[in-house]
Amino acid sequence: xxxxxxxxxxxxxxxxxxxxxxxxxxxxxxxxxxxxxxxxxxxxxxxxxxxxxxxxxxxxxxxxxxxxxxxxxxxxxxxxxxxxxxxxxxxxxxxxxxxxxxxxxxxxxxxxxxxxxxxxxxxxxxxxxxxxxxxxxxxxxxxxxxxxxxxxxxxxxxxxxxxxxxxxxxxxxxxxxxxxxxxxxxxxxxxxxxxxxxxxxxxxxxxxxxxxxxxxxxxxxxxxxxxxxxxxxxxxxxxxxxxxxxxxxxxxxx
Amino acid sequence: xxxxxxxxxxxxxxxxxxxxxxxxxxxxxxxxxxxxxxxxxxxxxxxxxxxxxxxxxxxxxxxxxxxxxxxxxxxxxxxxxxxxxxxxxxxxxxxxxxxxxxxxxxxxxxxxxxxxxxxxxxxxxxxxxxxxxxxxxxxxxxxxxxxxxxxxxxxxxxxxxxxxxxxxxxxxxxxxxxxxxxxxxxxxxxxxxxxxxxxxxxxxxxxxxxxxxxxxxxxxxxxxxxxxxxxxxxxxxxxxxxxxxxxxxxxxxxxxxxxxxxxxxxxxxxxxxxxxxxxxxxxxxxxxxxxxxxxxxxxxxxxxxxxxxxxxxxxxxxxxxxxxxxxxxxxxxxxxxxxxxxxxxxxxxxxxxxxxxxxxxxxxxxxxxxxxxxxxxxxxxxxxxxxxxxxxxxxxxxxxxxxxxxxxxxxxxxxxxxxxxxxxxxxxxxxxxxxxxxxxxxxxxxxxxxxxxxxxxxxxxxxxx
Numbered sequence: 229x230x231x232x233x234x235x236x237x238x239x240x241x242x243x244x245x246x247x248x249x250x251x252x253x254x255x256x257x258x259x260x261x262x263x264x265x266x267x268x269x270x271x272x273x274x275x276x277x278x279x280x281x282x283x284x285x286x287x288x289x290x291x292x293x294x295x296x297x298x299x300x301x302x303x304x305x306x307x308x309x310x311x312x313x314x315x316x317x318x319x320x321x322x323x324x325x326x327x328x329x330x331x332x333x334x335x336x337x338x339x340x341x342x343x344x345x346x347x348x349x350x351x352x353x354x355x356x357x358x359x360x361x362x363x364x365x366x367x368x369x370x371x372x373x374x375x376x377x378x379x380x381x382x383x384x385x386x387x388x389x390x391x392x393x394x395x396x397x398x399x400x401x402x403x404x405x406x407x408x409x410x411x412x413x414x415x416x417x418x419x420x421x422x423x424x425x426x427x428x429x430x431x432x433x434x435x436x437x438x439x440x441x442x443x444x445x446x447x448x449x450x451x452x453x454x455x456x457x458x459x460x461x462x463x464x465x466x467x468x469x470x471x472x473x474x475x476x477x478x479x480x481x482x
Numbered sequence: 483x484x485x486x487x488x489x490x491x492x493x494x495x496x497x498x499x500x501x502x503x504x505x506x507x508x509x510x511x512x513x514x515x516x517x518x519x520x521x522x523x524x525x526x527x528x529x530x531x532x533x534x535x536x537x538x539x540x541x542x543x544x545x546x547x548x549x550x551x552x553x554x555x556x557x558x559x560x561x562x563x564x565x566x567x568x569x570x571x572x573x574x575x576x577x578x579x580x581x582x583x584x585x586x587x588x589x590x591x592x593x594x595x596x597x598x599x600x601x602x603x604x605x606x607x608x609x610x611x612x613x614x615x616x617x618x619x620x621x622x623x624x625x626x627x628x629x630x631x632x633x634x635x636x637x638x639x640x641x642x643x644x645x646x647x648x649x650x651x652x653x654x655x656x657x658x659x660x661x662x663x664x665x666x667x668x669x670x671x672x673x674x675x676x677x678x679x680x681x682x683x684x685x686x687x688x689x690x691x692x693x694x695x696x697x698x699x700x701x702x703x704x705x706x707x708x709x710x711x712x713x714x715x716x717x718x719x720x721x722x723x724x725x726x727x728x729x730x731x732x733x734x735x736x737x738x739x740x741x742x743x744x745x746x747x748x749x750x751x752x753x754x755x756x757x758x759x760x761x762x763x764x765x766x767x768x769x770x771x772x773x774x775x776x777x778x779x780x781x782x783x784x785x786x787x788x789x790x791x792x793x794x795x796x797x798x799x800x801x802x803x804x805x806x807x808x809x810x811x812x813x814x815x816x817x818x819x820x821x822x823x824x825x826x827x828x829x830x831x832x833x834x835x836x837x838x839x840x841x842x843x844x845x846x847x848x849x850x851x852x853x854x855x856x857x858x859x860x861x862x863x864x865x866x867x868x869x870x871x872x873x874x875x876x877x878x879x880x881x882x883x884x885x886x887x888x889x890x891x892x893x894x895x896x897x898x899x900x901x902x903x904x905x906x907x908x909x910x911x912x913x914x915x916x917x918x919x920x921x922x923x924x925x926x927x928x929x930x931x932x933x934x935x936x937x938x939x940x941x942x943x944x945x946x947x
Binding site (some may be wrong): 255256257258259260261264265267268271275277278279282283285286287293297300301306315322325326329331333334338341342356357358359360361362364374376377382385386389392393423426427430431434439442 | 899947
């Protein structure tokens, strides 16, 4: 049971990431490098934040916790445009390289795969540091409950929360990339908004028995991000198809 | 959308070729450490790395620091001495001796250390196994391993790579048994040593590289070579069968490569190698055609007076291990270096320029140089010692907590990436340890002192962001 539980929690938290990695990322070395880079960026951001907050630990009052969440999420959201901006620089280099190697330039779906890889790197790093390192004891016998949540083991809560954040990080990166590319403000704001929403919803867990409400709400956020991301990309792919068929038709007519 | 021809698939493949085995080696060491020494039990082990001082829990911090410093200096002294001995041996052309020595030490490591590790695993996991099967298994493992390293040309590259990773893993695992302070000081000392040995004008590795370059031969050492990825232009029709073909082509180009080396060496360097072949758009369906064409290209190139087939190559290191030890514990490493030059196919001549790597493709222009290390035109080599010390760092981190392992892993890979980028810029043999080890150590302590309290505090209150 012990081993099964540990593996179960791990798969719950990281199973989707693993599936995405194997099916989309693993075969493309450049994407793997993007995942590693963005995981490193996320880790550095976490270390900087914890260097700042280290002095205040342990945090007793809840307004400090709110402040901590606000600073952390804002800082990480500041990194997203920086990540996109450096990617844009790199994209120029890559396209030049493509030309030299006589290969096609990066297409829309390839850019989206890069965004996915970048988001997945954030998400995996998040899951690894917040959840996987916590899960190690779950491979042993017994389990662990915290006082404020007597309904579910801590490990289960951590696994589900980190699954939602993995999804939010991964797919909101795609939404944000689309937003930056097209200059649409609503898309650009979407990613930080969902990140803030999910982080504040996890505050519900502080209340007695709050995890029964907080965890599902965070999961709903994650589902919302996936659906929205799917809608955006679907619409954009549709647009491109129409554009291509229009231009084909124009060619034929002329 | 032919999946094989996109940019995403072709760029960075050889970086992954290095990152993958390094990651595998680290993963295995972490698993071994977690499995066999769950609480970081510092069994005091006598070995070369603890010549001067044996750490005890009760010693004061300054005593530990001083002792660890002396230990690491002693280790570096031994390593330097052995490296110079190797340079000397090589200078007097005792290549055979070096080769046999490396082969012997590899076999010795695989049998004794490998045997011990397997034995401990069997005990820990209580696997029922009779002694006869066990001995046969170890014997097979050793013999195949020694052959794979000794006659690497005759073996599939995967087997040689597997054994190199194994040797790196075993060496790193034994190093993790060093006391904590000594481990950290050793890492720092080896990184500094690596820096000087490779880059300083009189550094042993640098001397060796120059010697090898001037002789235009290869030096036997334990070096991990990536399989070069299929060249982008020639793989448009790639399929499974092509893979094989590319591989074979590559091997034939490598006729002279030797890699053997020793156990844990520290190592050293990473070097870019371009494969020379004139290869531009070739679409070869079979090996023969390909080789013929390569030759043709080569001749053409030569006639143009270009030195194409050369590769500068580079480096490595080796390690000497010393076997003086009694129970297998002492391992040392020595870095030595080696250089290899690779010759073009069938002996057409190679030239090397001092360690710079030269690019061979005629059709690339200069600005292409940087990228060439990143795009799929060559293979990279990494000394086994680098494997060992990376894994040692991660293995030591695993004794504290898994969080530090992930942080160290990312830091080391980032350092490796930075080194590879420098490699493309500098185009000479570079030490692979300093950047990675520095980053790894910094991240270890940052994670342990700063990040973990915050993360544990937050996640146990079920807050997350």
